[in-house]
Every structure is written in C-alpha cells, then in structure tokens.
Amino acid sequence: MTLHSPLQSIYHPLFKHHQLTVSIKRDDLLHPIISGNKWRKLKYNLISVKKLNKTSVISFGGAYSNHIHALAFACYQQGLNSIGIIRGEPEYSNNFTLTWAQHWGMKLIFVDRHTYKKRQQLEYLQQLQQQYPDSFIVPEGGSNELALLGVAQICHELDNQIDYHTLILPVGSGGTLAGLITGDKGQHDLLGIGVLKQGMNKDYLANEVNALLPKTARYFGNWQINGDFHRGGYGKFSAQDCTRIIEFIQQTNIPFEPIYSGKMLLAFLDLIEQGYFNAGEKIVLLHTGGIQGLGGLAERKLIKACQWCLPSAAPVR
Numbered sequence: 001m002t003l004h005s006p007l008q009s010i011y012h013p014l015f016k017h018h019q020l021t022v023s024i025k026r027d028d029l030l031h032p033i034i035s036g037n038k039w040r041k042l043k044y045n046l047i048s049v050k051k052l053n054k055t056s057v058i059s060f061g062g063a064y065s066n067h068i069h070a071l072a073f074a075c076y077q078q079g080l081n082s083i084g085i086i087r088g089e090p091e092y093s094n095n096f097t098l099t100w101a102q103h104w105g106m107k108l109i110f111v112d113r114h115t116y117k118k119r120q121q122l123e124y125l126q127q128l129q130q131q132y133p134d135s136f137i138v139p140e141g142g143s144n145e146l147a148l149l150g151v152a153q154i155c156h157e158l159d160n161q162i163d164y165h166t167l168i169l170p171v172g173s174g175g176t177l178a179g180l181i182t183g184d185k186g187q188h189d190l191l192g193i194g195v196l197k198q199g200m201n202k203d204y205l206a207n208e209v210n211a212l213l214p215k216t217a218r219y220f221g222n223w224q225i226n227g228d229f230h231r232g233g234y235g236k237f238s239a240q241d242c243t244r245i246i247e248f249i250q251q252t253n254i255p256f257e258p259i260y261s262g263k264m265l266l267a268f269l270d271l272i273e274q275g276y277f278n279a280g281e282k283i284v285l286l287h288t289g290g291i292q293g294l295g296g297l298a299e300r301k302l303i304k305a306c307q308w309c310l311p312s313a314a315p316v317r
C-alpha cells in the first residue's frame, strides 16, 4: 500500500504578477476512488484492522461523505465488511455517494441528529463495539492517531520533491492539518483554510487540531487556520465562486470541487490579491481529493454537471 502522489507546477498570470512559484501536490491522483486525504487517513487504520484480525470496519458520516465513499471501497478491496452510520433519513440511500457505498457492500444505518451527536462518546462507542465485536471503529472523517501517521508521509514525500516555504490545505475536521504538523516538524508555514463557519467559537478548528496532536507536536508554532473563507458555511458556495473555480479548472486542467479543494483555491487567489504572500515565495497547495462530491452536488442541481470534471455516474439503482 505504498503510493506517492505527483507534484505539479501550476502557471497562472496572477502567480507570475506576484512572483510566486506555485505547485500542487496531487493527492487526488493517489487512487481513483480512495483519493486524496482519504488514502492517507485510511492506510494505517486498515493495517490495524488486519493486525487485530477484525473483519469489519464501522464509521460515521453525512449522506454525501467523501470518507464513507472511500471507506466503502477500501473495505471492499481489502475483503472487509463495512458499516456506515449515516446522519439523516433512509431516503438518502439512493443518492450518488451512498449508492456507490452500498454497491461496494457497505451496510448503512441511518440515525437522527441526536444519536449522531454521540459518535465520539465513550459509552456509545462501547455499546457499538459490544454489538459488533468483530468491528474496528474509525471516527468520522477517519481522523484519529493512525490517520495522522499516514498524512505525515506527505511531508516526507514533499521533502524529496521540492524546496518550499508554505503549504496550504483545506480544513474540515482538522485531521489532515494535524498529520501535516506532526510530519513537518516545524519546517514550513502550514496554512489551513477553514471550510466551515466557526461562529462565535473562533478557535473551534484550532482546538480540534490541537486535540488530535500528539504531545510531541503541540509546541510547533508554524501553523494557522484562516477562517475567513468559508463562503457562508460548510457546503455553501455562490454561483460566482463556481465560475471562478471552473475558470481555473479550464486554465490548468486540474479538477476541483467547491466544498474543500475549491474553497482552498479561492482563498489562495483572494489572499494573493490581498498581498498576503511575499514575492519569491514558493507555495504548495495540497489537493485533498473529494471529486466524488461533485456527483451529489450535480444530483441536487447545486452545480451544472456539464461544467465540471465529473466523476463517473452512479451504478444503476
């Protein structure tokens, strides 16, 4: 299961104008389905499942979750059973993401918001473990200690690929940033772009990251999360945001989606225009995958399918 992703240079008039050298770490190319940070986060989790002789994996997610989609395929590929505890109504089971998950053998259990909120509570997890003793439980988004180990490998790969100053990535649950902090060991500026609204609790995402960090990585001060570019909240974006992302896709031939990678991209372009970066700076964007999410957005008519590099259609239902 050792895979390395390529690093691609991106040329754009804005970068030239501001004298920036920009590359993108194409983790979206790691695997056609277990793409981006999903591969990194699941790798050591699945190794542990095998070591512990468990036969099944349980995890949690929303109805369009990239994590659930990737986990279902990864388990199918590894000959493991999988159970997805999904926030919401059973009606979602026919959507793009969950149709694929079931196609790869995942059993879905739909729970209401109240039950879903218990997903990190010890008592609830113990009950689940008792009910499914042969299962290994992976948290929502795959973000746990084992995930950090896999994500940290991005830093070792980058060290052999490029000399750079700043690494930029989207932040949802914080697991990917936490993994990069542990792997980077204080060498580069790590700039996370928050994709959700933190509301009154401005430090919400930073606290999530800190909670995931091992003690040895807690003193690194080379990272920050910019929360100004959530564009209205998780999963929210405007028609103008879409136009800008599509224009960039056409200029570079790199696929983006508007929930994670696209929000990082727009934040990056806005920060350049605000003069945030120094002339001569070498910047790496981390493409964390998530392109499957376009299927669900098109299905809900939140984007126009013909304008995006869409993933393949869902299996016949």
Ligand SMILES: Cc1ncc(COP(=O)(O)O)c(C=O)c1O
Pocket (backbone or CB within 6 Å): 036, 037, 066, 067, 141, 143, 170, 171, 172, 173, 174, 175, 176, 177, 260, 261, 288, 289, 290, 291
């Ligand atoms: C495609 C994609 N990119 C980025 C993220 C954010 O990563 P994290 O939750 O580790 O902060 C997610 C969510 O897990 C994701 O699905």
